[in-house]
Amino acid sequence: MLNGKVALVTGAGRGIGRAIAKALAKEGAFVVVNYNGSQDKAKETVDLIEKAGGKAEIYGCNVADFAACGEMVKALIAQHGHIDILVNNAGITKDNLLMKMSEEDFDKVINTNLKGCFNTMKHLSRQFLKQRSGKIINISSVTGIMGNAGQANYCASKAGIIGLTKSAARELGSRGINVNAVAPGFIETEMTGILPESIKEKMKEQILLGRTGGAEEVADVVAFLASEKAAYITGQVISVDGGMAV
Ligand code: NAP
Numbered sequence: 001m002l003n004g005k006v007a008l009v010t011g012a013g014r015g016i017g018r019a020i021a022k023a024l025a026k027e028g029a030f031v032v033v034n035y036n037g038s039q040d041k042a043k044e045t046v047d048l049i050e051k052a053g054g055k056a057e058i059y060g061c062n063v064a065d066f067a068a069c070g071e072m073v074k075a076l077i078a079q080h081g082h083i084d085i086l087v088n089n090a091g092i093t094k095d096n097l098l099m100k101m102s103e104e105d106f107d108k109v110i111n112t113n114l115k116g117c118f119n120t121m122k123h124l125s126r127q128f129l130k131q132r133s134g135k136i137i138n139i140s141s142v143t144g145i146m147g148n149a150g151q152a153n154y155c156a157s158k159a160g161i162i163g164l165t166k167s168a169a170r171e172l173g174s175r176g177i178n179v180n181a182v183a184p185g186f187i188e189t190e191m192t193g194i195l196p197e198s199i200k201e202k203m204k205e206q207i208l209l210g211r212t213g214g215a216e217e218v219a220d221v222v223a224f225l226a227s228e229k230a231a232y233i234t235g236q237v238i239s240v241d242g243g244m245a246v
Contacts, residue, residue: 001027001028001227001228001229002024002027002028002029002084002085002223002226002227003028003029004028005028005029005030005084005085005226006029006030006032006076006080006082006083006084006085007021007024007029007030007031007032007083007084007085007086007087007226008031008032008034008059008072008073008076008083008085008086008087008120008124009021009024009031009032009033009034009087009089010034010063010087010088010089010090010116010120011034011035011036011063011089011090011091012031012033012034012035012042012045012087012089013033013035013038013039013040013041013042013044013045014038014041014045014189014190015187015189015190015191015215016089016139016184016187016189016215016218016219017087017089017090018033018041018045018048018215019214019215019216019218019219020087020089020215020218020219020222020223021033021045021049021056022045022048022049022052022054022219023216023219023220023222023223024085024087024222024223024226025049025052025054025055025056026052026054026223027223027226027227028054029084029085029226030055030056030057030080031049031054031055031056031057032056032057032058032059032076032083033045033046033049033056033057033058033059034058034059034060034061034063034072034090035058035059035060036060036061036062036063036090039058039060042058042060043058045058046058059072059075059076063088063090063112063116063117063119063120064108064111064112064115064116064119065119066115066119066122069116069119069120069122069123070119070123072120072123073120073123073124073127074123077127082127082131083124083127083128083134084131084133084134084135085134085135085137085226086120086121086124086134086135086136086137087137087138087139087222087226088116088117088120088121088136088137088138088139088161089139090112090113090116091112091113091116091139091157091191092108092109092112092113093109093151093154093191094106094108094109094153094154095150095151095154096150097149097150098152101152101153105153106152106153108153109153109154109157110153110156110157110160112157113154113157113158113160113161114156114157114160114161114164117138117161117164118164121136121164121168124136125168125171125172125177128172128175128177129172129175129177132175132176132177133175133176133177134172134176134177134178135177135178135225135226135230136165136168136172136177136178136179136180137180137181137182137222137225137226138161138164138165138179138180138181138182139161139181139182139184139218139222140158140159140161140162140165140181140182140183140237141154141155141158141183141184142183142184142185142186142239142241142244142245143155143158144157144158144159144160144161144162144183145159145162145183145237145239145245146244146245158183161181162181162183162237165179165180165181165235165237166179166235169234169235170235173234173235177234178225178230178231178233178234179234179235180225180230180233180234180235180236180237180238181236181237181238182218182221182222182225182237182238182239182240183237183238183239183240183241183245184213184218184239184240184241185207185212185213185239185240185241185242185244185245186200186203186204186207186212186213186241186242186244187212187213187214187215187217187218188212188213188214188215189215192212200212203244206244207241207242207243207244208242208243208244208246209242209243210242211242212242213240213241213242217240218240221238221240225238
């Protein structure tokens with residue numbers, strides 16, 4: 001289904017990003033596994049993909065670095081001739097109550113989660129416009145829709161991603177480029193693994209399906225949005241949250 005396509009997935013060494021990279025590769029795409037700090041994990045993702053018969057490579061780049069993202073996009077286009085799918089998955093948390101949150105922690109989260117999406121989209125949009133095709137899928141969050149105490153920086157970044165997604169969809173739609181966001185709920189990864197049990201239990205109470213989600217359940221929706229089956233979907237925020245935000 002994605003044979004011949006090149007996909008760039010940011011933060012694909014672990015967690016949801018790894019599951020997305022595997023899902024896209026399974027559909028036939030060549031996957032560029034972007035990482036920042038975890039080169040070994042990124043190599044592991046490539047190994048897993050190759051063992052399953054897929055194709056992938058690693059590329060290290062901090063998505064918060066505007067110039068570095070430009071270099072990454074340039075290098076990938078020079079190497080592959082085209083990029084067809086961009087998944088902005090890289091994200092961090094630096095939780096604290098608003099009153100106690102440092103300016104540095106606010107900036108770090110916004111720069112990685114929100115500006116990181118802008119950085120890759122800005123540099124890739126010219127190529128997508130030239131190709132008159134492209135799929136952009138940004139990973140937002142249920143918290144970008146609902147808000148969450150102790151996560152003002154994170155929720156602002158994830159709500160910002162929704163505005164960025166809708167604006168880009170409006171700008172790029174006439175050239176056959178689809179831009180959508182996926183808003184996962186409570187997914188079991190390292191990011192949520194550090195939460196205290198009491199918070200986890202409280203969050204689970206809000207999930208209509210009564211359970212947490214798996215990274216693969218998010219990845220399947222991303223793979224669908226990256227495919228031609230989703231050709232008539234753009235500017236949308238698809239929740240994958242077990243009904244948490246209903
Ligand atoms: P995770 O396990 O903590 O993984 C985060 C990923 O982001 C890592 O691969 C990390 O790569 C990458 N990353 C962080 N900073 C980066 C940077 N500056 N440049 C490039 N890559 C960077 O988190 P996750 O749960 O899989 O989350 C993935 C995405 O889903 C995030 O955007 C998160 O906000 C979103 N999300 C998660 C949940 C959830 O419940 N887990 C819910 C809603 C939304 P390195 O290790 O190489 O730095």
